[in-house]
Amino acid sequence: MHPERTMASRLLCIAIGAVPVFSIPISTQTPRSGISWTECDTALELPSNLQCANLSVPVNWDVPWSGETITLGMVRLPRPSNSTAERIGHLFINPGGPGGSAIQTVAGIAAGRRNASSDLLNRFDIIGVDPRGVGQSAESQCDPAIWNERVSQFPKTKEDYDRLVDKNKRLGESCLNRTGDVVNYLDTISAVKDHEAVRVALGERLNWLGLSYGTQLGSQYAQLFPDNIRVMVLDGMLQHSQTESSNILIESAAYAAELVSFFTWAGTNDSSPLQGQDVEKLWYGILQKATDTPIPAPGCDDVSCRKDVNEEEIRLNAQGFVLSPRTSARATFANALLQASEGNATLLSTPLASDSDPSLYAGITIGCQDWSSYASSFEDFQAKMRIGEVFAPLNKGACQSWTLQASCVGWPAPLTNPPAKLKVQTQDPILMVNAIRDPSTSYTWAVGMLEEVENNVLLTRNGDGHTSWGLGGATTDAINHFLISTELPAPGTVLDS
Secondary structure, three states, X not given: OOHHHHHHHHHHHHHHHOOOOOOOOOOOOOOOOOOOOEXXXXXXXXXXXXXXXXXXXXXXXXXXXXXXXXEEEEEEEXXXXXXXXXXXXXXXXXXXXXXXXXXXXHHHHHOOOOXXXXXXXXXXXXXXXXXXXXXXXXXXXXXXXXXXXOOOOOOOOHHHHHHHHHHXXXXXXXXXXXXXXXXXXXXXXXXXXXXXXXXXXXXXXEEEEEEOHXXXXXXXXXXXXXXXXXXXXXXXXXXXXXXHHHHHHHHHHHHHHHHHHHHHHHHHOOOOOOOOOOHHHHHHHHHHHHHHOXXXXXXXXOOOEOOXXXXXXXXXHHHHHHOOOXXXXXXXXXXXXXXXXXXXXXXXXXXXXXXXXXXXXXXXXHHOOOOOOOOOOHHHHHHHHHHHXXXXXXXXXXXXXXXXXXXXXXXXXXXXXXXXXXXXXXXXXXXXXXXXXXXXXXXXXXXXXXXXXXXEEEEEEEEEOOOOHHHOOHHHHHHHHHHHHOOOOOOOOEEOO
């Protein structure tokens, strides 16, 4: 142990925990790392060209001197040793969620499963830090038996509502028992301070590419540490200042609009097994069939997914199928609907949790500390359900925001990062990106964030699907160009890609 390093670490933790903080003058060229990069443990089954590291951070950033810590896990994809391009620094990538693993995202890039331009890979070391509660960073552990209990998220009676609240309370208590105290400190502000600790240890200004929930992580970082950013891209804007009812209205309407777009494609495209059919009529027919009796899912074994699927589960689960605008993804969804109409809903079934795969929990353990659930009665839920029925009849309000709100009512952990309007004032502009027909992070949220991020440019993709960077084309090129050069597209730019 090095006493001077320990003292320096304590002072760093105190500085980060106390916001606002002062900028630290650093070189942007050569990392002065307090992080030791090594070969990754083979048990992680990561590509061999990745390097792994850990960093200890306080459980509670409000009292960083308390001594209780967690270990953040991270990976780095070094730029090629023979690259002749000038190195810029580390590029942090967060894939969203909440609950998405940045380690697995960078692993996908390293293995060639996710596209990243050679220009980007030649100039940056790509880094993925699993946020606290996710993957290799104190992963959330909960009781899978409670998680898998089939309790309606759209309670039709007071008894249904009471069962939902009771399940959430018991699940949250199981997460505390299995994960420990850190489960009460998984809010995004704590994750922001974790990432700042990594940035300081690397000794460079921040280069950030945040997708979906990664835009909330990025924007809240920008509010706390505005002077420490070299470049920031926020792709698929999440606006963490909405009321419960606004979130339901905006996201479910965006999801419903994408369903309409999909129905048109599926009924007319040669790649669709539903070509020539009235797909919207088919959709409603499937929902009615599942309302009368859950549709069997013979491909599920009651371990990986449920053996049948009810109407609300179809409305909730179908959102995942329209996140990608790629032809292969749309064809898969069309096939799922075709099979369901014929009595096999396997592809639409709900995944189940298990002790061997706890990856499902983090979305709730993190989300319930970021998003309030003020609906505190059965009557409140009925009012919110009417919003979906009136304004988004195709899905009746079903969406990720609904799942989060339904899962957080009765949740025992404290709400530590409640929704609030940001006031982000950075020296250098932030590039925000959104597709017009994003079924998850609505374009409405991106426009709303123009009021919260003062120095920005909004790049609009005239297309379908959730986030843009991974799709290729002109929008991806514009993002990559900005990350490398800091040159922004013109304000008001709309790209058809």
